[in-house]
Amino acid sequence: MPGSKAKEIGLLTIITIFIKVFFVSEGKVGRRDFLKYLSTGIGGLVVGGVLGYLTSSYTITTTPVTEVKTTITQTVKPARYFEGKTIELVVPYSAGGGYDLATRSLANYIPKYVKGATPVVINRPGGQALLGPAYVWSSKPDGLTVCLANAYGNAYLSLTKEYNQPFTIFDFLPLGRITWGQEVAVVAKNSPIKTVEDFKKLGRNVKIGATGLGAESGIPALMTFSLLNIPFEMVLGFSGSGEVIASLMRGEVDVYVVDEDTAYQNMMAGSVRPILTVAAQRIKQFGDVPALGELVTKEQLRLVELHDNIDKLGRLLIAHPKTPSEVYDAWQDLLKDIFVDADFIEEQEKIRSFKPALGDKMKQLIKEIKPSLSEFKEALKKVYPEL
Amino acid sequence: MVLQFFTIDVFFYLIVGLLFFFIIGILPVVGSIQGLAILLPLVYKLDPPQAFALMIGGASGMWLSDAACSILLKIPGSSPTVPLTFDGFQLTRRGLHGYALGAATSATILGGIISGIITYGIMSVLLLLLMFLGPAEITIIIAWGLIASIILLIGKEKIKELLSAIIGLLLSTVGFAETAHIARFTFGFYDLWDGIPLSVFFLAMLGLPEFLGFLVRREEFIVDIKYLTYVGGFRTREFYKKFIEGFKEIFRSIRIFVQAIITGLIFGIIPGVGTTAASLLAYAQSGLLTKRKEKLGEGNVDGVIGPQSAIISCWFGDFIPTISFGIPGSAAKALFLGLFMMKGLMPGPHILKQVDLVNYILLLVVIGVLLGSILIIPLLPVITRIVTIRITSWVPILLGIIFIAVYSDRSSLFDLFLLFILTLLGYSLNKYGFSTPMVAIGFVLGGILEQNVALTYQIYGLSFLYKPTSLILIIILVAVTIVSLRMLRRKQIIAMGEEDD
């Protein structure tokens, strides 16, 4: 409401004037001084009121969702909802990383398919990639604030004991997935460990390096080594995958469970060697590296498959759960076009990989995962009570 | 050969990059990472040599303008240049800003040349260092740095200064501790999960209290009023006279320069330890090794030469793990890594076979550093005019710029609120005799220290002290400390002797 802005400004100026005039000025406050300050205040009120009124027509709140419903007819392309609107794309990492590049790439292609839409990329790093979804959670549920979340990482994080957010990643509305990847356990290139059995021959606890328990290197690693019945201890606290790999090469930790793309790059760079894929089946680009699914019992395979499903959440574009269905349809329409754009695909492949999926499929996936989550957590807690 | 890369348009992009990063450097708080983030979307369509010239070459040239911001305004141009706000600003207060800038320039230029040569020449040897410096060694180095800083900078008010270091260490514990997977002292705010942002901290502790102090004391100019007309270093000719004097100072402090270069290189090679820690440590080392009579923190120009050299050599050192293993040495390099991969360049040992490209990148960095510094020299007198403008006229604008810069870092209004609260703390600490540089040192080193102590303990238990590398390191550091303490003691005796005379 334009009026409230003017009120706020007026209140603010009056308070400031009050403080300044009556507490801070030295000497007597003459009438002329007081008039000066008062005129500033009134001027501020007027300016604020005018500007507030002008800007109110640009703010998003003045378009109630019910109005939108009546204007979208069957013949109009749903994605045109975004015309003239500003879309906020939140990146839960700081600039320059994979998520950031992928989001900016997406933002570049939005105006191509919807004229007049203004995409804006915001970085909200921190909280282990939780600040991004938290921002969406506390924003207006109009579907214009979305986040490319580290969905699988956030999912693992929600399994830890200290997780005390009012939401989990499963509570959001999935719009579409950009890509996903599985994890691979790697050892140093010159490590004496050549196969999984060699771990047991070490005669001591296997040291697993990880950036944190809630990261993708933490819980999947936990799961892997407990299912394989190999005694282990976690070495937590590295700042990033680079440090863990350096530690691997120094021989301080024995193994590192990392996403397949990083594993592949480092394998090509000659620093690590893959030893096991943490998945139900083998991953193509790693050739004949065995999969965890081949080494576990039938009951345990269920857990591995659940883990795979969580991985399939991947880098997920999420929106507020109360987003109206028309906006959801608009997003699906838009993403449908962008995801088949050849240039977009090429850009995404350069950044990491492109394994897209649209909202409906992701909704289905979440429905499959949700019920078995607590079982997963209990199974892990048995082996690692501090979870 | 390498020269095939240097086409005309590459130079064009280099100049554009240098210009852009010059502004980024002069702007307070906004540092290399923010600048690179801004440019990143623009380089999609460029060829690799052009993109590298724009971003890598440009960012390398930023350090002198950053230093200028820190020296002149006491607001760090970006986190690594914080130590320059200590002594550099004291020199500005005495009207000797030309002198300080000259020293910073020579540190930048010479540091760039020497670091470039070293990096190019013995890259494989430096890579080996990566193999030997793990969490255990880092713990020892940082712990030593902390203790050395406390011993060195402790003055008369021992209790307060020790407390300052402890406050800094406590502030560094705020946030989510990975090894403990608990969020500590966050009072329910998500935004504190990653701890207090570095830029907010430095502004609140070191930058803003000084400025607010000016306003309180109703001082007119940055330069202390008694030096305003006396030194007269505000006309161009006098400025350059002082500048050249400062430039030559590096040759009197060769030892400090060499020490700082080594420190910076080592800290650059170690992934995860940032440039800020390197420059702070170099600052402490300069204090230990300085032969000048001024005390560190009161306008000792070694406090400018040391940190600036460390910053430059750390910038070079960071490239080594980034290019050869894809392990970014610091946050800005993580961005470079993104750039490399965007342009199809896969980092790894095999990349060293692409000799031309690697040489091109190194050469870009050297040219960036040199050109960035040299091209600014004519502009310096203009920039330094700011110390002669009435404070009350531009401090409000500066405040606004700072707010915008802090906000745009994490798009978070909470950061601004945190800035206000911490500024209150920083101002009070300053006023009641606590030492905010000690708080800064505690804060920066504390985070790294705790993380590495936890890692060391998880990996080795207590036996990390028996490792051969650890023992060698301990012996070296203890020896350095004993020698430095002897030198300090000798200086004190001489100083007391002079007083008696």
Add this chain to the structure above:
Amino acid sequence: MIRGELVFVTLLLIFISYLFYEAIGYPLITAKLFPILLIIIAYPLLLILFIRNIRHVIMKEGQNGKDSRNFLQEAIPFIHVLTLLISVYLLGFYLGFLIFLLVVFRYYQYPLRISLPLIALAMLITYLFSLISPLWDGILFHGVL
């Protein structure tokens, strides 16, 4: 000024005690260890300062009156910062900055012919910044470059 220091040290003591209470409650020792160690070292030091201050106050009675004046004078810059913070929070960067500058330049009694160009300069800088990153809360948007 001794009085002020006493207040400050007392506040620090209270705050550190609260931190101690919170740190003790953390379940894992790796989380507790570092902060508790630090607080344990800090406590006696703070107590020493505290006692020192009280001794000063007792010995030098009759220092009143001047402090309240000083305090207000010292609070001015913080009121500036708080003003900026509140106005930016309520109005966004352009408007908030604008109002702040208007009020502050008036306070320092700059004539309009000096303050207006400065304000224009500030608005220009803000605009340039906005090209880089979106500035929030109720202002006209500018897209990312």
